[in-house]
Amino acid sequence: MEKLFITGIGTDVGKTLVSAILTEALQADYWKPVQAGLTPTTDAATVRGLVQNQTSRFHPERYRLQLPASPHAAAAAEGITLRPEDFQLPATDNHLIVEGAGGLLVPLAPGLLMADLMQQFGLDVVVVSRNYLGSINHTLLTLEALQTRGLRVRGLVFNGEPNPATEDFICQHTGVPVMPRLRAEAEVSPAVVSRYAAEFRAWFGLAVRGESHSAP
Ligand SMILES: Nc1ncnc2c1ncn2[C@@H]1O[C@H](COP(=O)(O)OP(=O)(O)OP(=O)(O)O)[C@@H](O)[C@H]1O
Ligand SMILES: C[C@H](N)[C@H](N)CCCCCC(=O)O
Numbered sequence: 001m002e003k004l005f006i007t008g009i010g011t012d013v014g015k016t017l018v019s020a021i022l023t024e025a026l027q028a029d030y031w032k033p034v035q036a037g038l039t040p041t042t043d044a045a046t047v048r049g050l051v052q053n054q055t056s057r058f059h060p061e062r063y064r065l066q067l068p069a070s071p072h073a074a075a076a077a078e079g080i081t082l083r084p085e086d087f088q089l090p091a092t093d094n095h096l097i098v099e100g101a102g103g104l105l106v107p108l109a110p111g112l113l114m115a116d117l118m119q120q121f122g123l124d125v126v127v128v129s130r131n132y133l134g135s136i137n138h139t140l141l142t143l144e145a146l147q148t149r150g151l152r153v154r155g156l157v158f159n160g161e162p163n164p165a166t167e168d169f170i171c172q173h174t175g176v177p178v179m180p181r182l183r184a185e186a187e188v189s190p191a192v193v194s195r196y197a198a199e200f201r202a203w204f205g206l207a208v209r210g211e212s213h214s215a216p
């Protein structure tokens with residue numbers, strides 16, 4: 001079973017889109033433990049709207065915070081303190097996609113980072129790297145912090161128009177497995193997610209939906 005934590009090199013890098021693609025590819029369950037910002041929509045609602053298979057289940061967020069801000073600030077604004085013991089992975093026999101908020105070292109509470117929660121869950125990690133000037137540094141910092149914490153990278157996803165100089169350097173320098181890349185799409189739709197999901201299924205060794213072979 002694939003149980004994957006989706007993080008990124010920052011906020012707005014495409015974690016929710018990649019989560020939707022992985023959820024569709026694996027017909028996995030989806031869980032966003034901490035949602036900061038509820039309007040115009042939540043990440044779980046976005047993924048639900050992009051996924052077409054009937055198997056995926058969407059587990060309720062543990063925290064739904066009003067402010068679209070860092071989770072520690074959004075929680076403080078509501079007088080809430082997030083604690084590690086508040087979080088338990090949803091029980092499921094299915095594959096599971098867990099989406100973080102922002103990047104790896106985003107604070108949840110004083111002294112508590114998203115990375116601490118990831119270590120608590122012990123899941124393999126998917127890192128989303130959006131291509132922009134500065135993304136090499138942000139990607140290498142993220143991968144180094146994951147390594148320092150003993151978190152295993154299942155795959156890196158480049159998002160945005162290809163930049164071979166950036167992507168080749170990151171791949172050669174770190175040696176992390178690379179998943180299919182995403183182009184900048186004119187619109188993000190169920191059809192786009194379905195197209196990428198087929199590529200990701202192949203990457204996982206799932207030639208036909210639901211039929212599994214050995215993963216790389
Ligand atoms: N490849 C792409 N093509 C077109 N639009 C994209 C692409 N990747 C991401 N986007 C858009 O960029 C925005 C940010 O992406 P997304 O919501 O997936 O980021 P995120 O990393 O999940 O952010 P957060 O930290 O808030 O969870 C969204 O509007 C999304 O639809
Ligand atoms: C509100 C936003 N879309 C994310 N959910 C949270 C991003 C937190 C970023 C904190 C930081 O790194 O400064």
Ligand SMILES: [Mg+2]
Nearest residue numbers: 015016043099
């Ligand atoms: Mg998101």
